[in-house]
Amino acid sequence: MGANRTYSRARLAITLLVIGGFILADHFASPTFRRNMGEGGFETTLSQRESQADACAPCGAPCPSDQNNAAD
Amino acid sequence: MATTTEAMAHTSSTAAEPRRADRFVVTTALTAAAVLAALIALETAPFLVALFFVGGVLGIGLYHGAFGFTGGWRRFVVHGRGSALRAQLALLALATVLIVPVLVFAADAGLSGALAPVGVSLLVGAFLFGFGMQLGGGCGSGTLFTVGAGNIRMMLTLVFFVVGSVLGTLHLPWWLDRPGFDPVNLAGGLGAGGAIALTLALCAGLAWWVTRIERRRHGDVERRLLAGPEGGVFSSLFKGPWPLIWAVVVLAVGNLAVLLLAGHPWGITFAFGLWGAKLLQAVGVDMGQFEFWSWDYPAMALADSVLVNVTSVTNFGLLVGAMLAAGLAGRFNRASQGRIPPRSLLAAAIGGLAMGYGARLAFGCNIGAMFSGIASASLHGWIWFAAAWVGSLIAIRLRPRFSLSND
Numbered sequence: 001m002g003a004n005r006t007y008s009r010a011r012l013a014i015t016l017l018v019i020g021g022f023i024l025a026d027h028f029a030s031p032t033f034r035r036n037m038g039e040g041g042f043e044t045t046l047s048q049r050e051s052q053a054d055a056c057a058p059c060g061a062p063c064p065s066d067q068n069n070a071a072d
Numbered sequence: 073m074a075t076t077t078e079a080m081a082h083t084s085s086t087a088a089e090p091r092r093a094d095r096f097v098v099t100t101a102l103t104a105a106a107v108l109a110a111l112i113a114l115e116t117a118p119f120l121v122a123l124f125f126v127g128g129v130l131g132i133g134l135y136h137g138a139f140g141f142t143g144g145w146r147r148f149v150v151h152g153r154g155s156a157l158r159a160q161l162a163l164l165a166l167a168t169v170l171i172v173p174v175l176v177f178a179a180d181a182g183l184s185g186a187l188a189p190v191g192v193s194l195l196v197g198a199f200l201f202g203f204g205m206q207l208g209g210g211c212g213s214g215t216l217f218t219v220g221a222g223n224i225r226m227m228l229t230l231v232f233f234v235v236g237s238v239l240g241t242l243h244l245p246w247w248l249d250r251p252g253f254d255p256v257n258l259a260g261g262l263g264a265g266g267a268i269a270l271t272l273a274l275c276a277g278l279a280w281w282v283t284r285i286e287r288r289r290h291g292d293v294e295r296r297l298l299a300g301p302e303g304g305v306f307s308s309l310f311k312g313p314w315p316l317i318w319a320v321v322v323l324a325v326g327n328l329a330v331l332l333l334a335g336h337p338w339g340i341t342f343a344f345g346l347w348g349a350k351l352l353q354a355v356g357v358d359m360g361q362f363e364f365w366s367w368d369y370p371a372m373a374l375a376d377s378v379l380v381n382v383t384s385v386t387n388f389g390l391l392v393g394a395m396l397a398a399g400l401a402g403r404f405n406r407a408s409q410g411r412i413p414p415r416s417l418l419a420a421a422i423g424g425l426a427m428g429y430g431a432r433l434a435f436g437c438n439i440g441a442m443f444s445g446i447a448s449a450s451l452h453g454w455i456w457f458a459a460a461w462v463g464s465l466i467a468i469r470l471r472p473r474f475s476l477s478n479d
Binding site for chain 1: 094096097100104107108111115116117187188189222255335350368372373375376377378379380381388404405406408409435
């Protein structure tokens with residue numbers, strides 16, 4: 001297989017590590033991570049999900065709650 | 073030009089060359105999957121781990137099934153061959169049969185369909201998406217699974233897809249103020265049985281029309297949907313290529329699994345706008361000043377980790393699954409061989425921008441709006457299909473100007 005390889009192994013590994021670094025950096029700055037570290041008193045995606053009766057589809061259309069707010 | 077999704081898909085389905093697994097890519101993909109799954113398990117919730125693996129299976133199905141919406145549309149328009157289009161219609165029909173009853177009879181379980189408004193925003197957005205997918209070389213799912221399979225040109229398409237998505241989020245509130253009406257749930261007026269019957273009738277009618285045109289033009293009809301595997305079942309399962317029917321079943325059941333786990337059907341492109349907005353926020357842009365990013369769901373997604381964002385987690389799984397499938401087939405990065413013409417790169421950028429902007433205006437891509445919309449018995453899914461088809465027709469004529477073959 002090696003003779004037919006069309007990519008650089010090092011470049012592939014570095015690309016994945018960089019993407020992994022972005023994901024970790026984003027996660028460490030998130031409310032979910034802070035809650036996991038014992039902090040509280042703020043909303044996270046999972047707590048928002050539990051508090052809503054219906055899941056809001058991520059299609060970009062305003063959620064029912066947003067529409068209600070706009071109508072108020 | 074062999075760098076498009078369809079060209080890659082064609083390469084993927086070529087049986088002449090023996091498939092020998094690339095151990096490095098397979099090991100890397102499995103390692104990435106294990107690390108991400110462990111991180112999600114440790115930091116979030118079990119349903120997100122399950123979604124990650126469902127995304128992985130969807131990525132394998134898309135790659136091994138060479139299931140490209142873009143190429144299938146073009147093959148019918150240019151060559152009059154309709155097997156891929158019939159497979160897409162079979163996918164819509166099967167997913168509708170699976171998803172509509174769940175949405176109707178388990179309405180109290182907190183599940184919601186992919187329902188979206190119908191109006192100028194949807195028409196313009198879907199038209200732009202259809203236009204962009206022919207120049208970009210892949211749709212929402214096609215872009216993602218080819219990037220996972222190491223296609224360099226499609227990485228450029230994805231970058232501009234992200235840019236277009238962010239621009240779309242900034243303008244969406246303005247577009248929503250243009251004429252339109254609230255989501256139309258066909259199951260609401262017709263009941264589950266009526267909505268399913270109508271959808272099946274529409275799919276059957278379109279399949280009949282496609283078959284009629286193919287037979288008139290060629291005198292025969294390709295029968296690839298129900299064809300068996302080219303090699304042994306076990307070898308085909310892991311190394312591909314898959315018969316189309318395998319991909320149809322996996323994608324339809326996968327969409328149902330996403331619905332049951334996440335509470336809403338499969339979507340892809342919300343995450344692209346989210347990733348772009350997060351990058352802008354990281355360099356100091358206050359995204360909260362824009363209306364879209366002040367709405368409940370986008371605001372929470374922007375503030376929180378991508379590891380708790382359903383669409384991002386499914387996309388991560390899809391990327392890793394496609395990488396694993398390409399590694400098992402020994403074809404990782406294979407579609408990037410040879411020089412890529414500069415005009416083709418320009419087309420990738422234009423196509424990515426148009427798809428990203430269009431996906432936000434149209435409430436999703438071919439997966440989130442068309443596939444999941446139709447399978448949720450939402451009228452907007454069919455209108456998305458029609459408007460994107462018109463955009464595709466125009467872009468197919470423009471492809472040769474960008475050194476992109478229509479063969």
